[in-house]
Amino acid sequence: MELNERKQKVRSIMSYLEKPDAMLEVHFPVKKDDGSYEMIEGYRCIHKSHKMPAKGGIRYGLGVDRDEIFALATIMTYKCAAVGLPYGGSKGGICIDSKKYSVNELERITRRYTIELARKGFIGPELDVPAPDMATGEREMSWMADTYHKTFGYRDLNAIGCVTGKPINQGGIHGRTAATGRGIFNCLDQILNSEDFMKMVGLTVGWKGKTFIIQGFGNVGQHCMRYFCRMGAICVGVLEYDGSVVNPQGLNFDELQNYKLTKGTVNGFPGAQAYKGKNLLCEPCDILIPAAGEKLITKEVAPDIKAKILAEGANGPITPAADKILLQRNTLILPDLFANSGGVTVSYFEWLKNINHTSFGRLTFKYEQDSNYMLLKSVQDSLEKHFGQDGAKKIPIVPSEDFKKRIAGASEKDIVHSGLAYTMERSAKALMTTAKEFKLGTDFRTAAYVSSIEKIFHTVTEAGLTF
Numbered sequence: 001m002e003l004n005e006r007k008q009k010v011r012s013i014m015s016y017l018e019k020p021d022a023m024l025e026v027h028f029p030v031k032k033d034d035g036s037y038e039m040i041e042g043y044r045c046i047h048k049s050h051k052m053p054a055k056g057g058i059r060y061g062l063g064v065d066r067d068e069i070f071a072l073a074t075i076m077t078y079k080c081a082a083v084g085l086p087y088g089g090s091k092g093g094i095c096i097d098s099k100k101y102s103v104n105e106l107e108r109i110t111r112r113y114t115i116e117l118a119r120k121g122f123i124g125p126e127l128d129v130p131a132p133d134m135a136t137g138e139r140e141m142s143w144m145a146d147t148y149h150k151t152f153g154y155r156d157l158n159a160i161g162c163v164t165g166k167p168i169n170q171g172g173i174h175g176r177t178a179a180t181g182r183g184i185f186n187c188l189d190q191i192l193n194s195e196d197f198m199k200m201v202g203l204t205v206g207w208k209g210k211t212f213i214i215q216g217f218g219n220v221g222q223h224c225m226r227y228f229c230r231m232g233a234i235c236v237g238v239l240e241y242d243g244s245v246v247n248p249q250g251l252n253f254d255e256l257q258n259y260k261l262t263k264g265t266v267n268g269f270p271g272a273q274a275y276k277g278k279n280l281l282c283e284p285c286d287i288l289i290p291a292a293g294e295k296l297i298t299k300e301v302a303p304d305i306k307a308k309i310l311a312e313g314a315n316g317p318i319t320p321a322a323d324k325i326l327l328q329r330n331t332l333i334l335p336d337l338f339a340n341s342g343g344v345t346v347s348y349f350e351w352l353k354n355i356n357h358t359s360f361g362r363l364t365f366k367y368e369q370d371s372n373y374m375l376l377k378s379v380q381d382s383l384e385k386h387f388g389q390d391g392a393k394k395i396p397i398v399p400s401e402d403f404k405k406r407i408a409g410a411s412e413k414d415i416v417h418s419g420l421a422y423t424m425e426r427s428a429k430a431l432m433t434t435a436k437e438f439k440l441g442t443d444f445r446t447a448a449y450v451s452s453i454e455k456i457f458h459t460v461t462e463a464g465l466t467f
């Protein structure tokens with residue numbers, strides 16, 4: 001292809017990526033528990049459907065509007081490409097403060113929103129597949145799956161795959177709830193063990209003794225903390241919407257999680273001190289994890305951030321101006337489209353499970369277990385043949401502790417964890433290679449976009465952009 005022709009093609013595909021494929025705005029009434037009615041505003045954006053279905057979460061929050069949902073759907077397109085998932089990108093949301101509604105009201109809102117999506121072709125296992133995001137979880141996904149299944153999807157064998165992040169009993173998969181945090185751990189693990197990149201930011205290799213601060217102690221923040229602490233890292237501070245806690249010796253994960261679960265806040269946690277400083281984001285630590293909302297790291301705070309590594313648990317937590325400042329200061333930022341892709345990766349596994357109509361490992365579990373015992377017996381028999389029964393007893397065949405754990409074959413959880421680790425490790429390695437190839441230094445955001453756009457470019461070029 002000639003240079004001019006190539007330039008023209010790149011320009012067309014870039015302008016194709018700029019606009020959403022489809023944007024839905026709905027308004028519907030909901031009956032409140034006191035008998036009054038309230039109009040509810042909801043959105044769903046399919047940014048790109050170059051691969052089908054489109055995939056992306058549903059959030060509830062007062063910040064939800066057309067622009068926010070469009071921006072988040074765009075990130076989903078690049079995120080799915082970054083980790084090689086065969087999906088387009090989408091996102092949805094309802095503009096409510098979920099804490100102000102009863103469970104019954106939330107159920108009515110969620111079910112009606114699902115009907116609106118279905119009526120307009122914005123939900124379905126082959127079209128567009130929502131999942132949890134801020135202020136939504138298994139409960140909401142269960143209501144959505146049930147509503148779709150019992151109405152529009154009642155003749156569709158795959159209907160249950162219309163959303164992911166469902167409870168296990170409703171077709172969910174082991175490991176989805178923790179997947180985003182676990183994925184952040186998997187990708188950081190690769191980066192922290194890269195001598196080249198650690199040298200670039202002036203840190204030692206490995207987890208042990210690394211300090212970290214988390215913003216947002218919800219689904220993503222909590223699971224990050226759990227996995228990081230398990231590796232010997234020390235959580236010195238947690239920032240929440242309504243207050244922050246610190247402990248230079250390290251916060252205890254189980255105690256903090258239990259406290260938040262029972263009290264609904266981290267304030268007053270006995271294993272920590274209340275933070276009294278100016279901004280906990282700017283306190284000394286090695287790793288900072290924004291896991292709350294968008295645009296919370298601004299150009300005002302960026303110059304004072306001391307962390308050497310920032311992993312975006314949240315989508316879009318750093319404003320472009322802050323991003324520039326942090327890059328100039330050589331901070332290594334693991335961008336959302338890569339760092340928090342563990343959630344959608346395990347959603348993909350759940351969707352595969354749903355359309356396969358069986359759980360991972362079910363067909364092979366017993367076969368694997370029997371084969372492993374047969375292998376041990378065969379070694380024992382060979383020894384007996386060679387040394388005789390008494391001689392063989394001197395070399396008993398005893399499985400190691402690690403092998404013992406695996407002897408019974410891989411459970412669904414094992415398969416999910418290993419599939420997630422493989423996906424994150426592969427993507428991290430590709431990203432480090434791209435960053436080196438294009439001499440991007442610590443600019444992993446550009447590296448991630450380069451890698452995603454290349455993939456989308458090839459798909460769209462091969463398929464053809466128009467009819």
Ligand SMILES: NC(=O)C1=CN([C@@H]2O[C@H](COP(=O)(O)OP(=O)(O)OC[C@H]3O[C@@H](n4cnc5c(N)ncnc54)[C@H](OP(=O)(O)O)[C@@H]3O)[C@@H](O)[C@H]2O)C=CC1
Nearest residue numbers: 133134135216217218219220240241292313314315340343
């Ligand atoms: N869940 C998932 O699988 C995925 C989530 N993400 C992204 O991760 C981020 C967090 O999502 P998730 O953990 O699911 O959401 P949750 O609703 O479970 O948690 C968000 C947490 O952040 C707190 N919070 C909100 N605003 C602020 C603030 N300004 N400062 C400090 N804390 C704040 C909330 O407190 P409070 O409850 O008091 O409001 C809550 O504890 C979002 O950007 C989301 O898009 C990305 C990929 C997948």
Ligand SMILES: O=C(O)CCC(=O)C(=O)O
Nearest residue numbers: 055056057131343344347
């Ligand atoms: O699990 C999914 O499908 C999407 C999760 C999500 O919304 C996200 O990664 O931002």
